[in-house]
Amino acid sequence: MVNGDEPPGRSRIDAERPTAEQMLERVRREVHQGHQVSAGRGRLRIFLGAAPGVGKTYAMLEEARRLRDEEGCDVVIGFVETYGRAETAAQIGDLEVIPRRQIPYHGVLLEELDTDAVLARHPQVVLVDELAHSNAPGSACAKRYQDVEVVRDAGIEVLSTMNVQHLEGLNDLVAGVTGVKVRETVPDGVLDDAEVVLVDLPPALLRERLAAGKIYPKAQAVQALENFFRESNLTALRELALRRTAEGVEAALEGFMVGQQVPGPWPTVERVMACFDHRTDAEVVVRHAWRIARGLHADLVGVSIIDRPLSDMPERQRDALMRNIRLAEDLGADVLTVIDPDPVEGLIRVARTRNVTDVVIGRPTSSWVERLRGRSFLDRLLPELDAVDVHIVTPTRIACALPLPGSGADVATADAG
Secondary structure: OEOOOOOOOOOHHHHHOOOHHHHHHHHHHHOEEOOEEOOOOEOEEEEEEOOOOOOHHHHHHHHHHHHHHHHOOOEEEEEOOOOOOHHHHHHHOOOEEOOOEEEEEOOEEEEEOOHHHHHHHOOOEEEEOOOOOEOOOOOOOOEHHHHHHHHHHOOOEEEEEEEHHHEHHHHHHHHHHHOOOOOOOEOHHHHHOOEEEEOOOOHHHHHHHHHOOOOOOHHHHHHHHHOOOOHHHHHHHHHHHHHHHHHHHHHHHHHHHHHOOOOOOOOOOOEEEEEOOOOOOHHHHHHHHHHHHHHHOOEEEEEEEEOOOHHHOOHHHHHHHHHHHHHHHHOOOEEEEEEOOOHHHHHHHHHHHOOOOEEEEEOOOOOHHHHHHOOOHHHHHHHHOOOOEEEEEOHHHHHHOOOOOOOOOOOEOHHHO
């Protein structure tokens, strides 16, 4: 993304710095009174799994009993589906259950969460299974996650469950991996606003449970093992669940760190930043940064600091810069173009705001004036990024010995500090 019309000294990065009001709102969201958010909206905890049968409902019921027995919370069951699993049904025990709402549909009575009854009972915590479920026609809300939002608005905490394949943002990816198009989905924003509890089970063990009839009846289990529950599918879905949970943890940590004004970087997740401009050696910098990011399984950020809007740049420089930006985007980088008369200050600001752990730059050229003053580009940059690994790329060395992507060969010069 390019911001060519920003005034000098400002950028999208500046806009991303939280205001005092934004930080205050974060604190309000994070501080709970008992099991309720201070602003009056109930908290949502989602027990997330890679596939049916990993134990999400069981784990949710365990937590419900802990809240009641150890913390003295008023806990009720709004809707829990046991699917005939004896061990899950046993976990319900003496937990209070709110009767379900029955909706006639084509001569059949369908059972749904009775949201009005939950609101009238108004417990501290309610269990609502299967967040992605589509309600029966005639229900007040089309989707169960919408019922949950109504309950949360009343200040009631909700424990719920879902599988990662029901996340809207991963729908096409899941279809490509498993060959199954999931029709019941939950918007990503619902998960972003929740505390996610990962319920994990290795694929081999899950398949053992399935074959033993602990998930589906044995006749159905045989077909499932040959289709959706293939080990390759389960492995891919498990990775998606692990990654999505990790992203949520990182976002929560960064929100806390910003809210508490803790100086970064926070070395929880690696993030590599490629710094480039219109020069031809920028391609080498971008590709080297991509190799580092790939080896670390890290996010890649591309940034170009310019001293004037793009429209004011000479045409050849502008065209060259746009080529380098397109290369970075093609390699998966989130690209920023920042207008700042001081490139060092601009790079430092981006690195800090984006919680960068590795910075990749080309070998800077210093004027004789800078050398006399002893304040070169690196003299100013390195002390400000003392917690960041700075990689200085030498194009001539790379031209002689370009490593294969992922080979692990390091072509950065040793004077990176």
